[in-house]
Amino acid sequence: MIQSNKLWWGVFSLLAIATFFFMYFRINQGLTFTNLNNIVGWGLWVTFYVYFLGISVGLFLFYGVCNIFNIAKFRNLALIALYSSFITLIVGLFFIFIDIGHLGRFWTVFINRNVSSVLSWELHLYVIYMVTVALLLVFENLGIEKKYSNTESIISTWCNENKEKVIKYLTYLGIPLAIAVHGGTGALFAVIKARVFWNSAIFPVIFLISALLSGIAAIIFLLGCFHNVNLKTQYIKKLSNIFIIVIVLDVFVVMTQLFVHYYSDINESIAVIHLLFYGEYAKSFWIGQIGIGIILTLILFAIYRMNTKGRFWILWLSSISCLIGIWFIRMNFITPTLSVPLIEGLSENIYGIESTNYVPSLMEWIYSLFIIISGFIVYLFGVSHIPILKNIIHQKTKKGDFDEETA
Amino acid sequence: MKRLYFFIIGAFSLVGLWAIYYRLTEGLKMTALTSNVSWGLWVVFYIFFIGLSAGSFLLSTMVYVFNMKQYEKIGKVALLSAFFSLVAGLMFIFIDLGHPERFWHALVYRQPTSILSWEIHFYLIYMLIIVAELWFLLREDISRLVIKAKGFKKFVFKLVSIGYSIPDNSEKLERDRKQTHKWMKILGIIGIPTAIGVHAGTGSLFGVIVAKHMWNSGLTPILFLVSALVSGAALMLLLYALLVPKEKQDNTMLKSLGGLLILFIAVDLLIVAAKYLVGLYNYVPDERQVLLNMMFGERWYIFWVGQIMLGAIIPILLLSIKKGSSTLKALAGLSTILGIFCVRWNLVVPAYLESPMPGLETAFVHDRLLFEYTPNLFEWITSLGLISIVILLFSLALNSLPIMETKEGKEDNGETADGVQAI
Amino acid sequence: MGSNKEPNQGRKEFIKKGLLAGGGLLVASELIKWKPMIEAVKATQHTEVLPLVETVSTEDVVIRMQKELHEALKKPVEEIHWIMVIDQKKCVACDACTVGCSAENGLPPGVVYRPVIKEEIGTYPNVSRRFTPRPCMHCENPPCTQVCPIGATYKRPDGIVSIDYDKCLGCRYCLSACPYGARSFDWGEYHTENTPEVMPYELEPTFEYGDEKVRKGNKSPIGNARKCHFCIHRLQNGMLPTCVTTCIGRATYFGDLNNPNGLVASLIGSPRVKRLKEKLGTKPSVYYLT
Secondary structure, eight states: OOOOHHHHHHHHHHHHHHHHHHHHHHHHHTTTTSSOOSSSOOOHHHHHHHHHHHHHHHHHHHHHHHHHTTOGGGHHHHHHHHHHHHHHHHHHHHHHHHHSSOGGGGGGGGTSOOTTOHHHHHHHHHHHHHHHHHHHHHHHHTTTSGGGGGOOOHHHHHHHHTHHHHHHHHHHHHHHHHHHHHHHHHHHHHTOTTOTTTOSTHHHHHHHHHHHHHHHHHHHHHHHHOTTOOOOHHHHHHHHHHHHHHHHHHHHHHHHHHHHHHHHOOHHHHHHHHHHHTSTTHHIIIIIIIIIIIIIHHHHHHHHHHSTTOOHHHHHHHHHHHHHHHHHHHHHHHHHHHHSOSSTTHHHHHHOGGGGOOOOOHHHHHHHHHHHHHHHHHHHHHHHHSHHHHHHHHOOOOTTSOSSOOO | OHHHHHHHHHHHHHHHHHHHHHHHHHOGGGSOOOSSSOOOHHHHHHHHHHHHHHHHHHHHHHHHTSOOGGGGGGHHHHHHHHHHHHHHHHHHHHHHSSOGGGTTHHHHSOOTTOHHHHHHHHHHHHHHHHHHHHHHHHHHHHHHHHHHOOHHHHHHHHHHHTTOOOOSSHHHHHHHHHHHHHHHHHHHHHHHHHHHHHHHHHHHHHHTOTTOTTTOSTHHHHHHHHHHHHHHHHHHHHHHHHHSOGGGOOHHHHHHHHHHHHHHHHHHHHHHHHHHHHHHHSOOHHHHHHHHHHHHSTTHHIIIIIIIIIIIIHHHHHHHOTTOOHHHHHHHHHHHHHHHHHHHHHHHSGGGGSOSSTTHHHHSOOGGGOSOOOOOHHHHHHHHHHHHHHHHHHHHHHHHSOOSOOSTTOOOHHHHHHHHHTO | OHHHHHHHHHHHHHHHHHHHHHHHHHHHHHHHHHHHHHHHHHHOOSOOOOOOOTTSOOSOHHHHHHHHHHHHHTSOGGGOOEEEEEETTTOOOOOHHHHHHHHHHTOOTTOOSOOEEEEEESOTTSOEEEEEEOOOOOOSSOHHHHHOSSOOEEEOTTSOEEEOTTTOOOOOHHHHHOTTOOOEEOOOOOTTTTSSSOOGGGGSOBOGGGOOBOOOTTOTTTTSEEOOOTTHHHHTTTOOOHHHHHOTTOOEEEEETTOTTSHHHHHHTSTTEEOTTGGGTOOOSEEEEO
């Protein structure tokens, strides 16, 4: 896209200065500028972390499936998915980085392990997953730009020759890894017996299905953003078929979990359901998760399907509303559960009754926005400079590639 | 060969009839059930067969709703086995009731808060959908059989065809076929949420019970559905590979069916892994102790040999062999079915074996108040007898109706008889 | 020498006499003083005893509960809320309630409405025993009535969870749903089954829920779910449940919670009170005093 080096130098220097100030403020002030407290300890940043990890895993699974089954028509889309998966993973991990109390100690998780902690396993898996995705990106880029083939070291020749095999085996490794990564993120919550609403084996499954949904929605979103990736209408239709099936599956699984808790009528789960349906999180649930995530998405999707011309931008809008809805699903999963007291009267006695109500503070939003914008800038940089993506952006459409209007 | 098969099945069916009569006259005290383990072998078979039915039906919708032509050959047998499995499941629940003669109460006295009440109504709607689909699918062939058959057979066929007769001219025939196509699609579309509601509902029967922590999760309905898909695909594989003569088998379809089965088994394993790992992580006595009993207790083999070996490892191995013959695939299907039976057992019975209140198991010790359960001979005989009755009816249907046919014009009964002979 | 002694003797004699006379006068005066007091005491032969405070009852708790039962039965059925209170400090695990209930309801083998759980707490030498009789909890939020496909088991307005024996299918879903294991299934067996003949007393009618039933053949209550029903048939006739009357430690109390002056309402206010498995949200009507 934008090739001008000077522009990038300028942008990145600005970014570095801004990051310095943000991090200084964060390290100096600690977590006091957030609205987190001892009752609701996980809030906006953890929601974003889970959300972006889900998108990353979903995108990677799309790439993996396209790779393994050699689906040529989605090849370009798969490469974009791989790169986006990498960037969203970094963004997600960054959210967790600023959320921990001692930022400087983040590296100790790899020194002090705890075999019984799901989070400990997860962090190691994140690293392996990150390395796998990075390696795949590198190998996909090999031999694209001729200038690199001048260095005739043994490693580079071997890499160039075995490129296809390595990519294949890395993908075979990557798919179960991605499933373990996001299933494990779900298991993080599911093993907590203190919170009845979380303590169910369905959450690894719900998280994986939400990840799949995030992935498909993100693919459709990216397809709309990258105008040069042209797909025939029938392929877009196939994508939209998968999209609607995964939406129905996700709604089914989430509603089953809510229904079983509602029927079982255990005190703590009913308290969470009350918060979601009638309490402080009612807007987030009804307007966000149900309204935007399900109803608006389905309406837009129906309009897209019923319209014979199949205007793609309606599907694109539907994918955006779906992505917003998934964010609300994550939010409604994490925070309301923490707002329910563990022992009756405990929080009122220590902190006052308002403490169970969590609304993210302005600074939390600013930080989140900053991280997302930085991620976006890095993303754009990569799109302009990574060979395979450059090719996709600059490719000219060949004749006969499509026979009808595509977007 | 065929005669021997029918003779054996017929003999077992007679035993089954006697066992049902004995059960209806002597009551449930002939079983080894207790007040504390109140659901046993018969309920396990009930959910197994309902699952088989829902799975087979959902696979048939692949052909009739999603137009996946490559599976067309198993469409009819999928629907037929869905019907007979449903009948088997409902018969098992019939003999499990304390008052079988009062079964009609469920349709007269309703209770909106009871999932079982909803389920019973769903089963009826589901059965109507299957019967309607079967009739549409087979009406043309049955009306041809009405013309050919004589005597009692003719009467039966005429009854089943509900007076439909093949029209004379080809135009009307085409129109009828289009109508069939349309109706199959409509019924299939209504049928998909019904089938999912039927079996996810059977699962949520268990999922909402607070008293048994191992059941009480949103995952239980999902687990039931996935096990249903696994057993349905396995049954299709078994029936097709077994009954259609080798020369006529469509190997690509078998291969893709095998791939589908592996996919379903993989998803099933994922869910089982989630359930066991999350359940074992925390010391919540009701759940962790039950899971430990299942894995390392007295009946460890049901989990390891049944659920894991027979249900997952052996089928995946057999199906991954590249140039595998269809017999191997049939074996894979059979092994999966046995494995899924063990899955169903582990879903129902182990949850009862832990006392809900500490000390209750020694408060009053009596045979009928134990927290242990081993099905006795009578329960096994009744189960096998009932299954034989259903298999007998299924074989008779397979024998008389052109189920495994795809080509037109080859309706003679000798063809399918040869198919059965391939056993 | 005789004349010296005589005047001394005479003086001693005089003092003695004088003292005697004085003493006699003293005693007489005292007596005279005391006489009216003695008269007064004699007059009040009865002792003035203050009446006992009315809240302290001198009658047996069972009698009191009986009286309160009669009072409660005068009210319309939706204004009553039957609860049971079991004092675990008083229970001695004699099993009289288990046996009495079985006798009252003609319970067959395998059906026990009220077993008593006996637990040993601690390790020797610091051990004690704890006993928990477990009738049906008659929950305000019953998980068993929720799941019955027929609605054969239902909660009465007075709080008792009942079973309609003629509707029950015997599907045993409610047995699976009770978190306290309080429901049993009638398998159709007899205690004297494998003996030369089934004794006539086993075929005597029982009167649960006020209906006469004989356990024969396939008829209810054979093939039904059964459970403790707070002896409705006895309540309807003004009698306390059997387990309450037969408890030798007077550990089981029964009454109407809606009566603020009643025995059970006062017992619930104790800090010792608890209910079983509160977290499940079933809200049992059986309270325990630990």
